[in-house]
Amino acid sequence: MNLPPFQTLVDEHARPLYRFLRGMVGPVAADDCLQETLLAALRAYNGLSHDGNLRGWLFTIAHRKGIDHVRRYAKEIPSPSPPDRASPPQTVRDTDLWNRVARLPPKQRTAVTLRYLGDLPYADIAAVMSISEPAARQNVRAGLASLRKDFT
Amino acid sequence: MSKIADRIRNLPSDDHTGALERFARRAVEDGSARVAYGEVESPIGDLTAVVTSRGLLALAFETDDLDRIMESVATKLSPLIVRTPSAVGRVRSWLDSYFEGHPQPAPGLDRSLITPFQERVLTATAAIPLGEVRTYGQVASLAGNPKAARATGRALGANPIPVVLPCHRVVAADGSLHGYAGGLDRKRLLLDHERTISV
Known part of the structure; x- marks a missing residue:
């Protein structure tokens, strides 16, 4: 089977993968988790039996790395994020929103971050989380409803 | 939304x-x-x-x-x-x-993309001294196949490691530059540069 050069996957998907992980584990750990995700993907790449949904495959690995990290270091609730260096001071409320996303119940957090930071369609969110598509939609809806209370 | x-x-x-x-x-x-x-x-x-x-x-x-x-x-x-x-x-x-005009010994090469015929042609090419040129026919002879000037041209045109394997040192029998994968301007620049540093 002809797989595309691995770098083309990195070019296309690294940014949404990073933003997804940023939402899952915070800004410091996201850097490590992105490296671990890409290394694991590279090591498994030659063994792929199809090149159908490489994005979904990458996010499945990233999800696993994010979960591993949360289990190892935090007791489910990531510590509050310091502001990203990229954020100017007036966007304190952005940092608040990152933190609120991080404190959502795990399934809602995963679904919301996959949807809006990873930019994944619901079919892929369902596959990554091993749940049904309606359940994926429900988790996103519930997560947004909870966030909307504080940010409108 | x-x-x-x-x-x-x-x-x-x-x-x-x-x-x-x-x-x-x-x-x-x-x-x-x-x-x-x-x-x-x-x-x-x-x-x-x-x-x-x-x-x-x-x-x-x-x-x-x-x-x-x-x-x-x-x-x-x-x-x-x-x-x-x-x-x-x-x-x-x-x-x-x-x-800069003081070439070190060439870096190690991975020849995986080079075919056997191309290998003979490129080896002959690598033997052309800095500052000199040879014709496609001469290189074909050096590669062991004097009648294969055209095939030699194609092999050089597909050289995966130009500059380092100096296919730019091969020109037409009338002395014109003929062709180069990187364009004739680059070929001319490389040859001018090599004439300067070889003296």
């Missing part, structure tokens, strides 16, 4: 390029990446050096279709290709020395 969803979509985040650089370095160091590439600045425009653990696999001009080259490397050799500028340091220092 709800407003809160838009706000999440537009949340600013740090640049992730540092993480990508660290990933690439680790992938090359532990051998997970089989092929690495990076750009090298030069007087004939930016060059992209493609390397493996054996050495330099390919050198591309900025006018080349890099995507197509990488797809071909993925198919013929390995798709485990990662952009890693730090992995092309040896090629960079050789090119610097060459363009």
